[in-house]
Amino acid sequence: MKTLSWQARKKLRKHSNEMISLRKMMEEELETEEAVIKKLIAHPKGVMLWSNKTIDLFHDRCREDIVYVDATGSIVKKAKGKTSPFYVYEMVVRNPFKGSSPVPVATYITNDHTTASISFFLGSFLTDVIRLHGRGAKQRPVMLICDGSTVLMQSMAYHFCGVSLQELLSRYYSICRQNYHLAMHVFGLMTQATTMSELDEVVTSAVVVFSSSHSDRNVGKHFENLQGLLTNSAQSNLDDSTIVEDCVVIIM
Template structure:
C-alpha cells in the first residue's frame, strides 16, 4: 500500500531512477474562470487565440487535476462567435515534456455558459527520469505577475518561497512549473526594469534619473561616473543619520566584491563600498548611509567617494561636521586606510600614525587631540594571521 513512486533500472554505468504514478481516473474536468475566458475572447483572431495567455489558463486547470507532468501544447481551436456548428467551443492538445513520459492530454470546452473543460489523458502512466527537471516558460500575464512580485523580492527569495509551496510528491516528479529558476527570474526582473529607462544605455539613463529626482524625497542617486564606471548613493535622510550617530558611535567602511558579477573575464571586478553606522535600536541591522559601486579600486577613487559624501554633510550641517566621526573601522586595506586618513582626518596615513604614536606614548596631550580614531577590524587581523600560519 505504501509503494515508493520510484523504480530503478540497473545499467553498466549508473543506476537510473524513474518517478512513476498513475493518471487520474476519468472523467476529469476543471472550470475556466469567466474573467479569464472573456480576456481570451478579446484576443481571438479567427479560430485561434493570439498570444500565449491561453496556455497559462489551460495548464493551470490541468495542474489542479494532475500536477506531476509539465505540459507543452501542440495546437488549439476556438469556435468563432456566432458560429452555428456543433463543434466544441474550445479544444487543445498537449504532451508531457519529460523524455520518457508517454502522457498526452486533450482539453475540450463544450458549453460557453458553464466553461466546463473536460480533460482526457492518454498514452500511459507517468514515467519521469529522476535526473530530469522541466518547467513551463513564464509567459504573458504570468510573466507580468512575477515581475510585480520581483519589485519587492529578490529572485533567489522568490524561488525559495515557490519551492516551499510545492508538495514533496511533485518535487519527486521533477515538475517545476511553479518554481522558475533564479536565472529566469533575474531575466524577468531585468527586462521589466529596462522598460522604465529613459535611455537605452544604462549610464545615460542613470544621469537622467539624477536630474529627475533632484530635490525630491527619493533623491538617493547622487553621482554617475562614465570612466571608470561608478555610482554613488546617499540621501538627506542618511546624511542626517550619519551626522547624529558618528559623534558618539562607530562608523564602518567596508567593501565587497561578491555581489556584482563581472561582465567578461577581462573586465575589472565591481566592488561595493559602504559607509555604515550602528542601528540605535539594539539587535537591529546596521544602517548603510552611503554606497559606492565602482570598478576602480584605487585610493583616489575611494577618497573621491568619501570626500563627496563629506562635502554634502558639511553643506547640510556646516563646518562642525568636518572632523565629526569619533572612530572609523575598516578591514585593514591600505586603500581604505589611506582614503579614510585623507577624507576624515585631513592628513596622510603616515602622519596620522605618527600622531597616534605620540598620543599613546603620552607625548601629545589628550585634551587637544581632535582627530577621529582609525581602527583596523580585529576579525580581519585574526583572519589574516590564521591564513599566514597555515602557509
C-alpha cells in the same frame, strides 16, 4: 529562476544601456526629496548612493558611535571584458534602534579601487554632509573602523583626519608611547596608596581612562583626576634624612 528574474528586471530599465538607464533615474529623482543616486561616473564605471535621510543619520550617530567603512566584491558581477571586479564600498553606522540591523549611510559601486577613487567618494559624501549641516559637521567621528585595506586607510586618514596615513601612524605611535609612560606613573600611584580608599580612586579612574574607546566628559573627568593625583604625588616632600647610603668597595 535566476535568469528569469534578471530578464524581468532588465525589462524595467529606462534604457537598454545601464548607464543611460541610471542617468534617467537620477534625473527623475532630482525632482524629489528622496533622491538616492548622487553621482554617476562613466569611466571607470561607478555610482554613488546616499540620501538626505542617511546624511542626517550619519551626522547624529558619528558624534557618539562607531562608523564602519568596508568593501565587498561578492554582490556585483564582474563586467564582460573588464579586468577589475566591481566592489561595493559602504559607510555603515549602527541602527539607533537596539536590535535592528546596521544602516549603510553611503554606498559606492565601482571597479576603480584606487586611493583617488575612494577619496572622491568620501569627499563627495562629506561635502553633502557639510552642505546640509554646516561646517561644524566636518568634525570627525568618535571612532572609524575599516579592514586592512591601504586604499581605505589612506582615504580615511586624509578626509577624516586631514593628514596622510604615514603622518597619522606617526601620531598614533607618539600617543602610544605617551600612554605607556602614563600607565607606568599610574601604576606607581597604586603602589603609593596607603588606604583602600586611595587605591580604589586610582584604580577606578585608570579603568575609565584606559578602557574607553573614545574621549567623552566622563573620561576627561577621570583623566584630570589622575593628573591631579600625579601632580600631588610629585610635589610631596620625601623625607630622606633617614636614608643611609651604602658604601660599596670594589676590590680589584
